[in-house]
Amino acid sequence: MKILERTGGATLGFLEYTGGLFSLAGESAGFIFRFRIRFGETISQCYLLGVQSLSIVLLTSLFTGMVISLESAMQAVQFGVGNLVGGAVAYASVRELGPMLTAVVVAGRVGAAIAAELGSMVVTEQIEALRSMGLEPARFLVVPRLLAVVVMLPLLTIFADVVSIMGGAWIAQSYAHIAFDSFISSARQQIGVDDVMKGLVKAVVFGMIVALVGAYQGLSTRGGAAGVGKSTTGAVVNSIILIFIANFILSLVLFGGS
Amino acid sequence: MANKVYARLDDIDLSFSDRVVLKNCSLDIVEGAITCIIGLSGAGKSTILRLIDGLVLPDSGHVYIGDRDLCHASQRQLYETRRKISLSFQFAALLDSMSVGENVALPLREHTKLSDGEIRRIVMDALESVGLSHTYDNLPSELSGGMLKRAGFARAIVMRPDLILYDEPTTGLDPIVTHLITDTIVQLRAKLNGTAVVISHDLQSIYMMADYVAMLFEGAIIAYGTVDEVRKSPNPLVQQFLRGSEVGPIPI
Numbered sequence: 001m002k003i004l005e006r007t008g009g010a011t012l013g014f015l016e017y018t019g020g021l022f023s024l025a026g027e028s029a030g031f032i033f034r035f036r037i038r039f040g041e042t043i044s045q046c047y048l049l050g051v052q053s054l055s056i057v058l059l060t061s062l063f064t065g066m067v068i069s070l071e072s073a074m075q076a077v078q079f080g081v082g083n084l085v086g087g088a089v090a091y092a093s094v095r096e097l098g099p100m101l102t103a104v105v106v107a108g109r110v111g112a113a114i115a116a117e118l119g120s121m122v123v124t125e126q127i128e129a130l131r132s133m134g135l136e137p138a139r140f141l142v143v144p145r146l147l148a149v150v151v152m153l154p155l156l157t158i159f160a161d162v163v164s165i166m167g168g169a170w171i172a173q174s175y176a177h178i179a180f181d182s183f184i185s186s187a188r189q190q191i192g193v194d195d196v197m198k199g200l201v202k203a204v205v206f207g208m209i210v211a212l213v214g215a216y217q218g219l220s221t222r223g224g225a226a227g228v229g230k231s232t233t234g235a236v237v238n239s240i241i242l243i244f245i246a247n248f249i250l251s252l253v254l255f256g257g258s
Numbered sequence: 259m260a261n262k263v264y265a266r267l268d269d270i271d272l273s274f275s276d277r278v279v280l281k282n283c284s285l286d287i288v289e290g291a292i293t294c295i296i297g298l299s300g301a302g303k304s305t306i307l308r309l310i311d312g313l314v315l316p317d318s319g320h321v322y323i324g325d326r327d328l329c330h331a332s333q334r335q336l337y338e339t340r341r342k343i344s345l346s347f348q349f350a351a352l353l354d355s356m357s358v359g360e361n362v363a364l365p366l367r368e369h370t371k372l373s374d375g376e377i378r379r380i381v382m383d384a385l386e387s388v389g390l391s392h393t394y395d396n397l398p399s400e401l402s403g404g405m406l407k408r409a410g411f412a413r414a415i416v417m418r419p420d421l422i423l424y425d426e427p428t429t430g431l432d433p434i435v436t437h438l439i440t441d442t443i444v445q446l447r448a449k450l451n452g453t454a455v456v457i458s459h460d461l462q463s464i465y466m467m468a469d470y471v472a473m474l475f476e477g478a479i480i481a482y483g484t485v486d487e488v489r490k491s492p493n494p495l496v497q498q499f500l501r502g503s504e505v506g507p508i509p510i
Contacts, residue, residue: 121353129351132311133365133413134340 017216024216025208027138028146042144049110049145050152056109057102057156058163061093064101065164066171068092073176082176086183087190089168094191095255098161099199100247103206106153107239111214114145115235118218119228127219137219146211153207154200161199198254205250206243213239264289264421264453265310270319272305279305280316281477287421292447292454294464296499297474298508303457304348306474307423310455311345312336323421341369344419348426350410352398359385359394362413369417384412387449388442404435408442415446422446424456428463440466461500465489473499475508 073085118141121127127137165187172178217235221227265287272280279302287293295303308314309321312328321328323339352361362381366372385391388408398406407427414422428436440463447454458464471488473481473496481488481496498506
């Protein structure tokens, strides 16, 4: 009986969570489509959530590109296919690692920040004060953050793609003596504009996940400081899990077998 | 002539999970009067304010603001109703990312098309009403507890609401600031010519400002009347509470 109870409880919890998430997404979308947007706040959030994440995104993507290149270049040269390394690094960066790692880094920084900020506002009654003033928390707080992350994550992904490929090129040149031009030429042959665009589509979806999960976790906070901590952890963990699942589905849909 | 009722709780039942908060609770809020609600900690007094503001809906019963039953109101109607009612929170609940002035200006910016100059003038007037005109640019974190509460009052009155709900406005304050806050509530009622509901444990403040007093006990209103009527109530629960005595029928 206990197994059934637990399974039932977990199923209900999952349904409540996904239902709440979709409800928040729907409410936010309603405000966006009716142009009930706080543009000043959205721009401010673009800076706080996007621009301030740039350095950490650049750092992680640089080292990711470098390590892919390091692992593949030496092997490739041994087998006489060093001219393919640029393509391999670019392929991995643009289609998979660029969007996904950027999203994971942003989930850790931005998702946590959104959940902590909104969670603190819940426990100090600021959210209730907004509702009491006739202001909808979704329009007032969620929409600016959602738009900011959805706009900034693709931009960060473009930076991540470029830096990752450049880092890969530098390592390929330094350790496997693959010429920079050859590396870039291989990358350009392997990757087309459509690959970049599809990577950016992924970034948009990941941005929605990060912002909505962070906001939902924050707004569902119960209890005091411990509740805020729990929401923040939940925002990061759940965002990352959903990003991985969404990445698989999007790769299947966008890239299929190609 | 009977007093006109601004808000009415009609036979409210409300539980949170397994905990019964209100049971068969009915209360009339008289227009133009200050009604104080007293009762033990955790009795559900703040929940009554949230019911009147439409932030919480009851399991059964009705909450009327004028003729509108909030239990059957749409989301839009609830938001419309809330614009006529202001809730002043126990810890002010000012948005900590904004200055005091911006906090007070927020309802005006969101609900009116007034110019920046007009908004600033109204905000300064509201801050002046509570003696805080010098704090316009301060962050909430830079204010003391009493100043925070008064800044919360300024935000509550800036839209000139019909009804102001004060949640424990004097809790945790020294006697002088308590007196100042009580005075401010009375003055604001007079200035706005409106209605107020005050939750408080401070009997001296209540005697000073209340037109009506209601006592909540075990989820229901057990005494209601003018200050004198309630003070003279024969109900032993009321008498024990007003005496602040451990001896009596109220289980400690």
